[in-house]
Amino acid sequence: MTRDIEVKIVLLNESASPGTLHVPVSFDFQQDPSDLDFRLTVNCGQVFRWRELDDGGLAGVDGDNWWHVSVSGENVRVSGNGTQDQFRKLFRMDQDWAAHRSAVIAKAPELAPMMGLLPGLRLMDSSDPVEVLFSFLCSSNNHLPRIKAMVASMALLGAPLGVVQGELFHRFPNVERIAELTESELREKGFGYRAATIPVAAKQIVEMGGSPWLKALKSVPYHRARSELLELAGVGPKLADCICLFGLGHTEAVPVDTHVWQVAARLWFPEFKNASLTTRRYAQIAEALQSRLGTLAGWAHQFLFYENLLNWRGRS
DNA sequence: TAGGGACCTGCC
C-alpha cells in the first residue's frame, strides 16, 4: 500500500458543501469475490452514484471521498482520496461475512437459495446519512434509472471532489444547501411531486440541528431513530428503514418494499397474497426476520429484495 | 385499522 502526503484544501465556494481534496492514493489487496463482490454490492440498490467505467472498473463517491475500484479475479486495486480504513469501513471489511452467512442460513435455511444466487452481496456503511436520506426520498413510487438521474442531479450541487477517467465527481450537497431549493426548480429538473417534500424535509432537519442531528441518530436505539425519521416530510416506514439500514448503521432494520412484500407473501405469509401492505403487516414481516436474525436481518433482507427485483418479470 | 386513490415522470 502506498500512502502519500495528504493536502487539505478547504473549498471556498459558498454555494457548495465545504469539502477536502487529498492527493490520490492507491492500495492493493486480495479479496474473494464470493465473499465481497464490489460490482454486485454497489449495483444492488443501496447506493445510487456508483458507475461502471470503460476500463471495467467501478467509480463512486462516499461522503468526502471518491473511489475507483478495479477487480481482476481476486486482485483488487483501489484508488481514491481517502484512507484505506475509510474504504474498509464502507464495505464493512472488518467483519467475518462467511460466519455471518453461515449464521443466517442456520437460522433461516429458506434464504439459502437466494443467498447462493448472489454471492458477495455485502451491506455497505455509507458515511453520509444526508445523501442516503435524500436519495431514498427520490425513490418513492419510482424506478431505478430515474432515481439515479435524480440523485445525480442533486449531487451536482455539491463541491467537486475529484476526476476519475475524465468524469468529475461531486460531494453530495449538505442539508443547508438542499433547504435552499425551491419546489419549482426541482419540478423543472424532473423530480415530480417529490419536489415538494425534498426542501421541506431539508428545512426540518436544519431546524433540528442539521447533519449532526441526523448522525446522532446512529447512537440511539433503532426504534428511536426510526420514529424520529418518520416525522420528516415524505418519509414513511419503508424510507425510514432504508435510512436506518444504509445510513445510520442500524443493521436490524428491514425495509419492506414491494419486492420484499412479494417474497414474504410467498415464503412466510400466504394469507397476504391478495392483501395490501398495511402498517401491521409491514411490522409482521420485519419482525419475522428480526426475531431470528437480529442485527443480520437488514443484510439478509437485501437478498430477498434484490433477487426478487432481478426476477420480477418472471413471476406472475 | 384496513382499503382506495392521487401523485410526477418515463419505460415496458
Next chain:
DNA sequence: GCAGGTCCCT
C-alpha cells in the same frame, strides 16, 4: 400499467 411509497380520506 407500473415503478424499491407516502399521505389523505372513508
